[in-house]
Amino acid sequence: MKSIMHNRRDGTCYLCMLLHEDYSRKQTQEHHVFYGTANRRLSEKYGLKVYLCQAHHTYAGSMEAVHRNHDIDVQLKEKAQKEFEQKYPGLCFKEIFGKNYVFF
């Protein structure tokens, strides 16, 4: 399933845009917003993936790498849940992913 959050062909980094309003093209890597064996499969199934530059993905020297920064990780998961609920209004996010990230 292709991403419902981000168009790969844009060549942008989702977090460069979100955090820095930087819309330039980057060398990007695919990131499954919910990772770990079971969740990764679900992310794939529902298109919950984004494209990230190395600094925003796993790079150890970056404070903003999603795999190293809990706040950014949660922020991305909240965005993903919102997109999920818009795209699949008949499905219950919490039932599928086991957790709720959107609080009103």
Ligand SMILES: [Zn+2]
């Ligand atoms: Zn980036």
Ligand SMILES: [Zn+2]
């Ligand atoms: Zn990743």
